[in-house]
Amino acid sequence: MRVPPLYNDKSWQRFFAGLAIGIIFGWLFFLYHFGLVHEKLVLEINRQKTTIEHQEQTIEVLRKDQDEINEQNQKKLTVQDIHISFVNEKDVKLSELTYHELKGAVEGELEVVRNKDIDTIAGSRDFLLKTVENKIFIIGEKRYQLKVEQLILYTSLEIYVRITPAE
Template sequence: MRIPPLYRKPSWQRFLAGAAVGGCISWIIFLYMFGVMQERNGFLIEEQANKIKQLQDQITIWQEDYRELNKKNEEMLTIQKVEVHLVGYERYQIKDRQSIFNVEESIQEDLKSLLAKDLSTVHKNKDIVKKTIENKVENINGKKYKFIVKEMYFYTTINITVELRLAG
């Protein structure tokens, strides 16, 4: 068995030469198109990287401004509301919710002067607030009761938990 002598036929020679030249031309066109596309993508990536850097710089500036504003606002916080919660009244069999409500309102009325005051000032004077509540004596159902402050939380709302004790 032998290989057919195709090298003597000019039609096959022209076909193979055309395939080789066509392959070279298509490869050159491919390289040109790929290069142009990569160059465009490179410019796009560089442009996006610059945009990202600018936006990150803006974000850091905004965050710094935001932190400064938060610090200023925290310094300017004022007391908006005083909430008093009475506990320990179950021990003395006080089932009259109206009396408990009246006692809580009475304590809130005594602390009304704290409203619209600066938070830091009120917090510095928390011992005075505590003594104001603990020196108060209330009459509930014919018995005198005093108060002991269990918890005090300061923010724009002052939350005070007060325990009821029999004055004696």
């Protein structure tokens, strides 16, 4: 059996020539469009990179400004509120009126620290503690002395005190 000599047939020659030319044109068309798409994507990526770099620089500048503002604000922080809590409130068993008057008296003593810089008050913390501990508070006919257990100083001054009868 023999393979028929189709290479001599003009229709088959035209078919294979058209196929080869079609493959070459298709490949060139693909390369052209791939190049266009690739170029557009490269330009878009470069544009996005410059935008990202610009945004990162802007963020860095804003962070530095915000940090400076925060530092300045922390230096300017003042005491806004004074809170007094009694540690042994249940043990002493005083009336609500006595607690209220005692709390008011202590707040009256500490009123001078309201709207003062936290740094200033922190420097004179011992003086503040001595002011509360050395004072004898007279409520009704009874005398009370307070011992400071804990002092928390920030925008609100929190003092935890222990009530003891004065001698």
